[in-house]
Amino acid sequence: MFHRMASPEHFFAGARLWVFWLYLLGVTGLAIGSAWGLFFVPPEKYQGDSVRIMYLHVPAAHLAQMIYIAIAVAGAIHIIWRLKMADVFMAAAAPIGAITTALALISGIMWGRPTWGVWWIWDARTTSVLILFFLFFGLVALRQAIGRRERAAFAVSVLAIAGAINIPIIKYSVEWFTTLHQPASIELGRNIAIDTVFLLPLFVNLASLYVFVAGVILANMRVDLVNRYQTTSWVSEWFRNN
């Protein structure tokens, strides 16, 4: 199975149906979860209606980090085993990661104003996520700047791995840094134990976003594969059949 999917041709063919189902499941799930969160969950005691931003913010922030970790792992796989599909994945996932991170940041800013009283606070979380955004941006920019695919793949892998080391460092360093400079109000949202009423739609949205993003990345990979292998027979054959 793994061996089959490592071949571009089989991956391209096999991923087609996956993309369809992932999209369908993801979009349905997101619609259910969001509607649930927006209309059927009671307003929160302290935060009121603004708590509903959570249903976008938390899944986006979580997924952004997961995408980065996945890219870093793919980078390691590419360097160690020179697996081309790992590079295809990195190329497809990096822009999605940037968008997801931007989503997390923007929703965080919108949530910060009503709960913290400010749009932005330089604490461990916000800083590391902002850095994450620039790391994604760097991955995309570096790939664009390098013409040769082989070199781009290697360079992006190296950068992804180096950046992965950076994430925990930033987190801890700023934690030491802020413990003395920032009031603990940052953790307001997290200290309140979340009731299951709020939690269930969150899980629905989180799982659905996973599924949806997986679909988008797969679709991206398929497009990238056609670009990369446009001279091969299986691509031209596919074009003839469609």
Added chain:
Amino acid sequence: MHVQEGELIELNGPNGSGKTTLLRILLGLQKPDRGKAICYAESIGFVGHRPGLSGLLTLVENIRWNLSLSQCVVSDKEIRHRLAEFGLNQCFTVSVNELSAGQVKRGALCALTLARHSLWALDEPMASLDSQGEELLASMLDVHRNNGGAAIVATHIPIASPTDEHIVLGVA
């Protein structure tokens, strides 16, 4: 691909046929798109399109560093002597930036002869050389091969004798 001691392989082919690429793959500077390249040579000396000499240093300083990289002990006197043989006795004190393209090429070839590599990889060594320089190149190749060295030369100007091996690359 086999190169015996004293042998010379000439890579021919039109522009874009991959002469340089093949050389660079052999040198380990480039990875092949498919397959794997392993080179079993003891040590390789390389002269390519770029001179491999720093423009801000003199020829002697450059060659001294080159030789220390391949851990050859050669005195400055020997370096100057060899440079003179290459017709570069006027250029001891000037930096490489101030030399002509042909002089730089001669300098690079001179550095190669001093380093005692078993295999030479030359990429268009005739480029920017005058006729006297070409003779120098031919004679240094002879000396190298007589001493048991081998060479792979990518060129569109024939340099090898008809008995040497030729590899002709086509345009893909």
Added chain:
Amino acid sequence: MRRFAATLKRDVLIAIRSGVEMLNPLAFFALTGVVFAIVFGSDLDTRQISGIPAVWTTALFANMLAMEGIFRRDYDDGTLAHLLLDKTATLPAICAKLGAHWLLTGLPIGVLAPIVGVGFGLPPVTLAMLMATILIGTPALTLIGAMGAALVVGLGRGGVLLTLLVLPLYVPVLLLGIGVCHQFHAGAVYTPQLVGLFAILTGTLTAVPLALGPILRVSQDR
């Protein structure tokens, strides 16, 4: 060892021959530091508080600007290929290049830092700490920056791209360096940040020189 010494000597010689170019990062550091000192006004408290991050950040940018050139010249004239050809020569030569680059940028920036810091009215002990942290931090910056420079060498428009790649990786060093100085200045405990700074330095010192060989080798693949 001979390769290390020869390469170190060569790189220093090239830097000296390049003349004023060698002093550019230092001039940038001093000038930008002065501009900050002028801009922050005459209130001593704000000047002192903002002086530490201003000097540190300026040092970081000066270092980053200098990083772009670490492999560029060698790439252009083809000497980089020679350095990579002999695999046993690559590591000592790269270490020497890194060392030479730090000696010519990080070290003088660190030495200059207290002088720039005087403009912010910082007391001598804080200035000493500022210098110490910059001297510990800049080798790490040089190593991280060299990795970025190796990734973009030969791409032409590498400058802005290098900033983009390297700056996110520079942030921890910057925060820790400033953190140590701030804590020290306020009379608080600064060991955690200092340990963090040393941890990054040791981490980059062990990983980057080994990684640079493969990265530079790929840069040869046009």
